[in-house]
Every structure is written in C-alpha cells, then in structure tokens.
Amino acid sequence: MSKTPSSRPPNKAQLAAAELWLMNIQDDVAALIASGWDAATSAPGDLAVDFYQNLFAAAPGVIELFAGDMTEQQGRLTHTLGETVALVHEPEHLLLLLRASGVRHHHYQVQQAYFGVMRNILIDTLAARAGASFTPAHRAAWEGLFDNMATVMQHGMASAAKN
Numbered sequence: 001m002s003k004t005p006s007s008r009p010p011n012k013a014q015l016a017a018a019e020l021w022l023m024n025i026q027d028d029v030a031a032l033i034a035s036g037w038d039a040a041t042s043a044p045g046d047l048a049v050d051f052y053q054n055l056f057a058a059a060p061g062v063i064e065l066f067a068g069d070m071t072e073q074q075g076r077l078t079h080t081l082g083e084t085v086a087l088v089h090e091p092e093h094l095l096l097l098l099r100a101s102g103v104r105h106h107h108y109q110v111q112q113a114y115f116g117v118m119r120n121i122l123i124d125t126l127a128a129r130a131g132a133s134f135t136p137a138h139r140a141a142w143e144g145l146f147d148n149m150a151t152v153m154q155h156g157m158a159s160a161a162k163n
Contacts, residue, residue, distance in 0.1 A: 009158035010151045018151035021144065022098075023091040030088045032141035037085045039130035041078070048074030051125045059117045084149065098149050102156020115150045122146065 010018065025033075041047050052070060056063050066073055080101065087094035123142050127134040 010155050014151055015155045018148040019095060021148045022094055022152065025088050025091065025145075029141045029144065032138050033088055033145055034085055036126055036130055036134055036138040036142055037082070039133045040126040041082070041129075043129040043131070045129070046074065046078075047125065047129060048077045050129060051077065051122060054125050055118070055121045058121055059114070062114060062117075084145075088145075095152060098152040099156045102153035102159070115154065119143070119146045119150065 052066075052074065080097075083097065084094065087097060123139060123146065126142060127139060130138070
C-alpha cells in the first residue's frame, strides 16, 4: 500500500508501485471498496454535498478552485468516483481514467498538497455516511485506493505541467 499523498510529484518508483497496486487490486479489497461506496451513496442525502461542505470547512483555501454553482461539480465528483469504483476490475481503463484526471486537475490549478486533505475528507465522509457498516477494513481499502490513485493523478499533473 502506498503512503499518504505528498505535496511533491511522485518519482518513477512511486508511480510504478502505485500502478502495480492498481493493476493487482485484490478481490477482497475491491469488494470492500465497492461495499463502502454502496453504503455511502445509498445513505440519505447527497455524498458530494456532504463532501464539499466538509472540504470547505476543513480547507477554505480550496474554495477559490470552484467557481459558480456547485451542482455540476458535485455531479462530476459522484460520477467519477462511481466510475473509479466500477473500474477496479478493469485496471487498464482505471489507469487511463486517472492519468486523464491528473491532466484535468493540472488545468484546474489543483496543487499537489491538496491531495492529503482531499483523502482525509473523502474517506471520513464515506465513513460518516456509511455508518457502522464502514469498518476499519473498509477504511484501509479506501486509503490504499486513494493513495495509489493520487500517485497516478499527481504524475499526470506533473506531466501536464512540463508540456
């Protein structure tokens, strides 16, 4: 499992390790990711609304990255995370999605340092929405997924910055 995302772009070894983890997600880990997602998204209310409220409360500096009505952004977040969960069994497609997402996030002016706070807020929001069904094993599975996704995305951001 990868460590928490850092504020620096990943090196080649970190990228290779993240890609290897994502290419070989164990079935039990994939099941925990999916069941945690299902529990969080089936809870009353809206996952994305909760996530952004929590994010803006914890890191008000990121608000400037989001202009205007948040409805579209909330939909994109839920769609992209749902697609990510669905692709854990199709790792080649998942890696393509994450690389492209990294390039987009570079253009959105997302900073490498934001990944750590995003990780914690996302996983805490999933856990709060899923309630008691979100076990420490679910948290560990989501931490592994996020950390490795973030590494691939951060590499995509760094590559886009060089072009």
